[in-house]
Amino acid sequence: MVLYTPSPLVPMLALVAVSGLMVGCGSGGGNSGAARASSVSPVVSSAATSSSAAVSAIKLNQLGFMPGSAKWAVVPAVAAANFKVINTATGMEVFSGSLGAATRWDAAEESVRLADFSSVKTPGDYFLRVEGVNDSYHFTIASDVYSALSAASIKAFYFNRNSAELLSAHAGVFARTLGHPDTNVLVHPSAASTARPADTVISAPKGWYDAGDYNKYIVNSGIATYSLLAAYEHFPALFNGQNLNIPESGDVIPDLLNEVLWNLEWMLDMQDPNDGGVYHKLTNKNFDGTVMPHQATSQRYVVQKTTAAALDFAAVMATASRVLAQYESQLPGLSANMLSAAESAWVWAVANPAITYQQPGDVKTGAYGDSNLADEFAWAAAELYITTKKDTYYTAMKPNETSATVPSWGDVRGLGWISLAHHRDNLTAIADKSLIASRIDGLAANLQTVWAGSAYRVTMQENDFVWGSNSVALGQAMMLVQGYRLNGKREYLDAAQAMLDYVLGRNATDMSFVTGYGDKATLHPHHRPSEADGIAEPIPGFIAGGPQPGQQDKEDCNVSYPSNIAARSYLDNYCSYASNEIAINWNAPLVYVAAAIQVLTPTPQ
Ligand code: 9MR
Numbered sequence: 001m002v003l004y005t006p007s008p009l010v011p012m013l014a015l016v017a018v019s020g021l022m023v024g025c026g027s028g029g030g031n032s033g034a035a036r037a038s039s040v041s042p043v044v045s046s047a048a049t050s051s052s053a054a055v056s057a058i059k060l061n062q063l064g065f066m067p068g069s070a071k072w073a074v075v076p077a078v079a080a081a082n083f084k085v086i087n088t089a090t091g092m093e094v095f096s097g098s099l100g101a102a103t104r105w106d107a108a109e110e111s112v113r114l115a116d117f118s119s120v121k122t123p124g125d126y127f128l129r130v131e132g133v134n135d136s137y138h139f140t141i142a143s144d145v146y147s148a149l150s151a152a153s154i155k156a157f158y159f160n161r162n163s164a165e166l167l168s169a170h171a172g173v174f175a176r177t178l179g180h181p182d183t184n185v186l187v188h189p190s191a192a193s194t195a196r197p198a199d200t201v202i203s204a205p206k207g208w209y210d211a212g213d214y215n216k217y218i219v220n221s222g223i224a225t226y227s228l229l230a231a232y233e234h235f236p237a238l239f240n241g242q243n244l245n246i247p248e249s250g251d252v253i254p255d256l257l258n259e260v261l262w263n264l265e266w267m268l269d270m271q272d273p274n275d276g277g278v279y280h281k282l283t284n285k286n287f288d289g290t291v292m293p294h295q296a297t298s299q300r301y302v303v304q305k306t307t308a309a310a311l312d313f314a315a316v317m318a319t320a321s322r323v324l325a326q327y328e329s330q331l332p333g334l335s336a337n338m339l340s341a342a343e344s345a346w347v348w349a350v351a352n353p354a355i356t357y358q359q360p361g362d363v364k365t366g367a368y369g370d371s372n373l374a375d376e377f378a379w380a381a382a383e384l385y386i387t388t389k390k391d392t393y394y395t396a397m398k399p400n401e402t403s404a405t406v407p408s409w410g411d412v413r414g415l416g417w418i419s420l421a422h423h424r425d426n427l428t429a430i431a432d433k434s435l436i437a438s439r440i441d442g443l444a445a446n447l448q449t450v451w452a453g454s455a456y457r458v459t460m461q462e463n464d465f466v467w468g469s470n471s472v473a474l475g476q477a478m479m480l481v482q483g484y485r486l487n488g489k490r491e492y493l494d495a496a497q498a499m500l501d502y503v504l505g506r507n508a509t510d511m512s513f514v515t516g517y518g519d520k521a522t523l524h525p526h527h528r529p530s531e532a533d534g535i536a537e538p539i540p541g542f543i544a545g546g547p548q549p550g551q552q553d554k555e556d557c558n559v560s561y562p563s564n565i566a567a568r569s570y571l572d573n574y575c576s577y578a579s580n581e582i583a584i585n586w587n588a589p590l591v592y593v594a595a596a597i598q599v600l601t602p603t604p605q
Contacts, residue, residue, distance in 0.1 A: 225316050391428055402417075406479055460473055508565075556575055
């Protein structure tokens with residue numbers, strides 16, 4: 001379990017004017033215009049224009065749906081009995097349905113009505129019309145409706161590469177100079193050992209910037225990297241032919257794995273070869289100002305070896321070892337090296353089972369501190385078991401004591417169950433297959449129950465609105481997908497689709513939280529390159545953290561949040577690191593869920 005500590009980002013906001021760029025909140029960025037130039041903002045229907053009482057928005061997935069998707073929209077609680085689906089090109093009504101009864105969603109303190117138009121399956125562009133309400137955004141029904149989003153959500157990791165020059169051939173207008181070579185990193189006193197005393201110089205280049213900041217954290221890299229590897233492991237065909245136009249494109253290795261390798265190479269350097277321990281993070285002492293990577297030149301340190309870092313590292317390396325084994329001729333020896341790195345990190349963690357992260361007094365960057373390590377032990381043991389088939393690891397997972405929960409950086413036990421379920425037909429006799437199935441199905445069934453009873457037809461509830469709430473939504477979808485993969489219950493897939501809908505617009509803010517995707521999408525993420533690059537649009541493909549009522553950045557923003565209500569407490573402003581930052585552990589489940597929905601949604605007969 002995780003303690004949601006007050007923001008560690010505040011010191012960054014105290015800085016001002018670095019290299020001519022204003023730093024901190026309220027610097028705006030001058031972004032303007034629709035996120036998707038070709039799309040049209042809500043069309044005002046004749047009914048709406050004729051009535052001054054026309055009320056706000058119909059909320060739906062602003063990209064659209066696959067032909068076989070469940071399709072739902074959320075309509076304000078107006079008096080109308082019906083809704084219509086209208087073909088944009090012809091202006092013809094293609095479907096009319098009854099609106100559900102007005103029902104309250106506590107998280108948004110709002111009563112709404114549901115429109116189910118799942119039976120509309122013909123590809124095309126459409127919108128919804130309800131008397132007394134503005135027409136909805138236009139949306140598309142097409143089998144490839146999510147392919148661009150899917151690619152962009154992976155390309156976002158490329159845009160967040162540490163130690164990389166981004167060439168215009170790959171990055172277009174977002175090309176940038178190399179920053180953070182990380183070849184001259186000092187061992188912080190908190191991480192000193194006999195073999196590597198304080199101020200020893202080590203090299204640990206590459207990796208991804210964690211989020212809107214320029215630091216690198218093993219714990220958060222763990223869940224993010226795993227989620228991408230799992231996407232590949234579960235849906236390889238989708239990624240094998242994908243060209244993301246990254247520097248490695250065109251080689252034999254799929255681009256998703258090329259991108260993941262960029263981070264894995266860094267992670268390997270975070271292990272101390274002398275003892276197997278893993279540094280918790282590689283960071284500056286303070287957050288950088290709002291500058292481009294090459295302008296952020298503070299000394300970097302590796303800070304404290306922790307049990308969580310060793311275990312998350314072990315889990316990821318064990319996973320990567322089996323996923324990359326098929327590329328032995330391109331990556332000679334790497335798979336075996338990763339497995340031995342994973343096992344030595346495990347041995348270190350067993351010998352040092354309770355070293356939690358303690359932020360040193362002179363270090364102010366993110367903590368990713370976590371005092372409950374049972375889930376990290378369980379996850380690492382599960383991945384080591386699957387890769388090595390050694391029964392001792394299965395026992396070490398303590399399956400009977402390990403529940404399945406929606407994954408987050410501080411609670412990773414669900415990841416172990418995901419992997420066990422995927423590999424269930426290829427385990428040793430010791431594995432309890434019915435337990436694996438009941439863990440996955442139990443969690444999916446709980447989520448499905450919430451979804452079925454939700455006024456918004458989503459799985460999010462009031463207490464899910466924590467820092468990075470959009471990753472809770474997508475984590476819930478990931479677990480529903482596992483339920484569907486296990487037993488084919490259609491409701492699980494539909495509930496997972498609902499959560500993709502949620503982040504793309506069927507939420508109480510009426511926004512798509514993915515930069516560049518949706519008519520009304522996040523424009524001002526708390527992301528240093530997007531803010532400091534002088535380009536109006538944000539870099540595309542990043543998902544914002546999302547609404548949460550904590551508003552830990554309130555003092556640092558000179559504009560107010562539009563609402564204090566949990567599901568509406570979202571501020572699309574650069575200053576809002578508590579609701580509008582981007583992060584690798586929030587993008588990775590977007591990659592996973594977008595892939596799963598594309599592969600698993602049945603094609604209508
Ligand atoms: O995602 C983290 C969230 O769960 C915590 O509540 C929050 C405050 O401790 O920190 C978040 O992680 C941030 C990290 O510490 C530094 N990089 C940016 C991350 C996203 O805001």
